Amino acid sequence: MSAISAAMAPMIEVSDLRYDSAGRRIFAGLNLAIRRGSITAIMGPSGTGKTTLLRLITGQIRPKSGQLKVDGAEVASLDRRELFRLRRRMGMLFQNSALLTDYSVFDNVAFPVREHTALDERLIRTLVLMKLQAVGLRGAADLMPAQLSGGMSRRVALARAMVLDPDLLLYDEPFSGLDPISMGMVLRLIKVNNDVLGVTSVVVTHDVEEISRIADYCYVVSGGQVIGAGTPAELGQSDSAMVRQFMSGAPDGPVPFHYPAAAYETQLLGGQRS
Amino acid sequence: MNTASFLSRRLIEGVGKLGAVGWFAIGMLAALPYVLRRPALVVQQIHNAGVLSLVIIMTSGFFVGMVIGLQGYDAFSRLRQEDLLGAGAALTLLKELGPVVTALLFAGRAGTALTAEIGLMRATDQLSAMEVMAIDPMGRIAVPRWLGGAISVPLLTAVFNSVGILGAYFVGVRLMGVDNGAFWSQMQEFVEPADVWEGVIKSAVFGLVASLIAVFEGYTAEPTAEGVGLATTRTVVLTSVLVLILDYMITALLL
Numbered sequence: 121m122s123a124i125s126a127a128m129a130p131m132i133e134v135s136d137l138r139y140d141s142a143g144r145r146i147f148a149g150l151n152l153a154i155r156r157g158s159i160t161a162i163m164g165p166s167g168t169g170k171t172t173l174l175r176l177i178t179g180q181i182r183p184k185s186g187q188l189k190v191d192g193a194e195v196a197s198l199d200r201r202e203l204f205r206l207r208r209r210m211g212m213l214f215q216n217s218a219l220l221t222d223y224s225v226f227d228n229v230a231f232p233v234r235e236h237t238a239l240d241e242r243l244i245r246t247l248v249l250m251k252l253q254a255v256g257l258r259g260a261a262d263l264m265p266a267q268l269s270g271g272m273s274r275r276v277a278l279a280r281a282m283v284l285d286p287d288l289l290l291y292d293e294p295f296s297g298l299d300p301i302s303m304g305m306v307l308r309l310i311k312v313n314n315d316v317l318g319v320t321s322v323v324v325t326h327d328v329e330e331i332s333r334i335a336d337y338c339y340v341v342s343g344g345q346v347i348g349a350g351t352p353a354e355l356g357q358s359d360s361a362m363v364r365q366f367m368s369g370a371p372d373g374p375v376p377f378h379y380p381a382a383a384y385e386t387q388l389l390g391g392q393r394s
Numbered sequence: 395m396n397t398a399s400f401l402s403r404r405l406i407e408g409v410g411k412l413g414a415v416g417w418f419a420i421g422m423l424a425a426l427p428y429v430l431r432r433p434a435l436v437v438q439q440i441h442n443a444g445v446l447s448l449v450i451i452m453t454s455g456f457f458v459g460m461v462i463g464l465q466g467y468d469a470f471s472r473l474r475q476e477d478l479l480g481a482g483a484a485l486t487l488l489k490e491l492g493p494v495v496t497a498l499l500f501a502g503r504a505g506t507a508l509t510a511e512i513g514l515m516r517a518t519d520q521l522s523a524m525e526v527m528a529i530d531p532m533g534r535i536a537v538p539r540w541l542g543g544a545i546s547v548p549l550l551t552a553v554f555n556s557v558g559i560l561g562a563y564f565v566g567v568r569l570m571g572v573d574n575g576a577f578w579s580q581m582q583e584f585v586e587p588a589d590v591w592e593g594v595i596k597s598a599v600f601g602l603v604a605s606l607i608a609v610f611e612g613y614t615a616e617p618t619a620e621g622v623g624l625a626t627t628r629t630v631v632l633t634s635v636l637v638l639i640l641d642y643m644i645t646a647l648l649l
Binding site: 204207208210219 | 527
């Protein structure tokens with residue numbers, strides 16, 4: 121592949137991906153492509169396997185069948201050493217931040233640098249403080265994770281995810297449980313990371329309104345497949361009733377309000393209708 | 395379900411678990427080179443599992459020693475052999491009580507802490523975060539804790555034995571009036587290096603096993619509050635039973 125076509129090729133390509141977990145079908149022929157340098161949102165109702173998709177992208181689990189390529193490499197076929205090499209070019213923000221609770225904010229951010237480089241401690245200090253400054257928490261460097269609010273933890277985790285300047289940043293529900301101010305901060309950071317550093321960003325979320333403000337492209341996943349794709353504006357006008365229901369947040373529609381059950385009267389009255 | 399099928403199912407589960415623990419240990423051995431380059435990680439765990447257990451080990455050791463002093467004095471005095479109390483206490487502690495009680499106390503104090511710590515790291519995605527950062531949690535988290543625990547148990551046993559003998563001395567000599575010279579000289583007379591080695595071998599095996607189970611249970615715990623709680627319980631139960639079974643087997647082999 122020439123250098124130009126390699127640069128044009130999608131960062132992540134998923135084709136006909138199938139994955140089952142505990143006997144339940146999670147993905148049944150998933151297809152999507154994530155363009156380099158873009159912010160791509162993966163949306164869908166809770167429980168559709170959005171986090172599972174991130175775990176597949178990072179190679180923590182393997183698909184049953186189908187292809188999943190990151191930067192041209194088939195993730196499932198990599199051996200552990202190659203997989204670790206690939207992961208060093210990724211950063212991931214976990215839903216619950218996943219900070220190491222024994223380490224201070226500073227040491228959490230420094231952790232991947234100390235593990236993967238032989239940099240001088242003074243240089244590490246400069247690097248970590250720069251990243252903490254970028255997320256607005258340079259002043260919190262000495263705090264422990266237990267002393268941080270949810271929004272602050274999320275930002276520290278973001279500083280840690282980007283400390284080695286990855287090519288790909290994965291965000292798992294970055295807005296969940298945040299107050300509007302923290303949410304605005306995280307939103308801005310995702311956008312700035314993308315614009316300034318040229319990182320490819322994949323944001324798994326169901327906060328439609330927030331992500332619509334910054335996403336270049338969105339996929340809506342439901343029932344193990346992509347049911348809608350396009351820019352946020354295009355999705356709002358989608359022909360699919362299910363996509364429209366999701367984008368507008370209507371409580372009932374193709375995705376029913378009620379979990380499947382026996383007839384209400386039958387269950388309440390023990391089979392006798394009055 | 396009839397008893398036979400219940401028993402056979404439990405047996406198969408037990409064998410399956412043994413296999414899982416075995417694989418886990420092999421996985422840790424494979425991650426050993428990572429830790430050998432970072433010995434400070436192991437030293438930190440020796441502090442956590444060993445140094446922080448010292449108070450409970452010394453307190454228990456002293457009281458166990460005092461009980462041996464009382465019971466030993468009672469038994470030996472019926473035979474008019476009170477002078478043998480030193481030898482009896484030392485042999486009991488070195489060969490049996492020291493390694494076994496230390497391992498049981500270790501499971502209760504350090505083992506549960508290890509399981510809960512690693513289980514919570516699993517439940518809060520800290521282990522997954524390391525995986526994604528291309529850092530092997532086996533090397534970074536599991537192996538240092540295993541080695542730290544395995545090294546701590548024999549050292550704690552030595553402390554337990556020493557304090558225990560002092561406890562027996564305190565009761566036997568100071569309170570019950572056994573002759574001081576006889577207490578120590580009979581100990582020198584009857585305790586052989588082989589007796590000491592028996593205790594060392596036992597405590598080394600117990601350390602490896604107790605620490606392995608604690609780390610395994612934490613690492614494979616269900617990532618929920620209930621899962622971590624159950625794993626912690628399993629650590630204590632499994633370690634206690636295995637230590638007692640292994641104790642019999644090693645004793646039978648060495649005698």
